[in-house]
Amino acid sequence: MEIQSCLSDDVLGVDSGPDDQHLFGGIWTCIKLEALEKYLVAFNTALSRQNFKRIYIDAFAGTGRCEIKIDGETRSIDGSARRALGIAPAFHEFCFIELRTRKLEALRALKDEHPGKTVELIQGDANAALRTLCGRYQWRNERAVLFLDPFGMHVEWTTLEAIAKTGAIDVWYLFPYAGLYRQAAKDAGALDADKEASLTRLLGTDEWREAFYDKKRQTDLFGGDSGDERHVDHREMLDFVSERLKKLFPAVTSPKVLYQGRDAKSQGGAPLFALYFAASNPRPAAHGLATRIAKDILDTL
Ligand SMILES: C[S@@+](CC[C@H](N)C(=O)[O-])C[C@H]1O[C@@H](n2cnc3c(N)ncnc32)[C@H](O)[C@@H]1O
Known part of the structure; x- marks a missing residue:
């Protein structure tokens, strides 16, 4: 099939x-x-x-x-x-x-x-x-x-x-599991205000930002700050959702x-x-x- x-x-x-x-x-x-x-x-x-x-x-x-x-x-x-x-x-x-x-x-x-x-x-x-x-x-x-x-x-x-x-x-x-990890893109640079707001509406908190994202491990070629990236995988994102639901x-x-x-x-x-x-x-x-x-x-x- x-x-x-x-x-x-x-x-x-x-x-x-x-x-x-x-x-x-x-x-x-x-x-x-x-x-x-x-x-x-x-x-x-x-x-x-x-x-x-x-x-x-x-x-x-x-x-x-x-x-x-x-x-x-x-x-x-x-x-x-x-x-x-x-x-x-x-x-x-x-x-x-x-x-x-x-x-x-x-x-x-x-x-x-x-x-x-x-x-x-x-x-x-x-x-x-x-x-x-x-x-x-x-x-x-x-x-x-x-x-x-x-x-x-x-x-x-x-x-x-x-x-x-x-x-x-x-x-x-x-x-909407795929919706969640597509919206919370790997590179935080791809997040815009609309995406952030829709994630917050879905999850009822903006704590997802801290839970999902961290400073990129590598700096860019010139040693500068290259922003944040998502460090959690799909499963860990879903665990976050489960914990949120269990609070409610x-x-x-x-x-x-x-x-x-x-x-x-x-x-x-x-x-x-x-x-x-x-x-x-x-x-x-x-x-x-x-x-x-x-x-x-x-x-x-
Ligand atoms: C996945 S389908 C539902 C299928 C339905 N449960 C079934 O088994 O036949 C989603 C439905 O939600 C409707 N929809 C989309 N956004 C909506 C909203 N904000 N409020 C209510 N319905 C909405 C769509 O028109 C669509 O018919």
């Missing part, structure tokens, strides 16, 4: 595909969706005997279908929103957030296929919409699963803070790294994404169970 769209703009965060399609996926798309779907079933099963209102939030919802390219062949598979609507036991409410108008129309058609289900569609930026949603409930009688599946570095740290504060939302976050959420799994290449699991290819699960419930019994389930799922992928 050969993945075609490796490190394409779509993978790295440039939303360049046709407005009503998703020409972005590869085998990693199947893996993340499989993990999500398994968790949604386990979550609803585990909470089905309790009185919580169960909510599914898809913050980068797409259309409900994904076009993926494997072995040069395009296949169409069910996307996250469609899968969430199909699982049993079912959620009580669904909230799909999508920026693009034509994708939202596809979601409206998907909603119409499920007249018995309560589906809210929100058009707009996921960060703003999520912060509003987090403030809408008391989160005493509600429990939610949130899927963060951006094309690139679109999830702001302040949004994660609002999510963690609810104490009631479980999160699957497809972290009571429980965070080790990330499942998805690579460029044949099966998305072999370390020979460039790392593309890191799939995290994070639970915001501060009760050890609740986040313990959630992370055990998520870890089991991640281990079997």
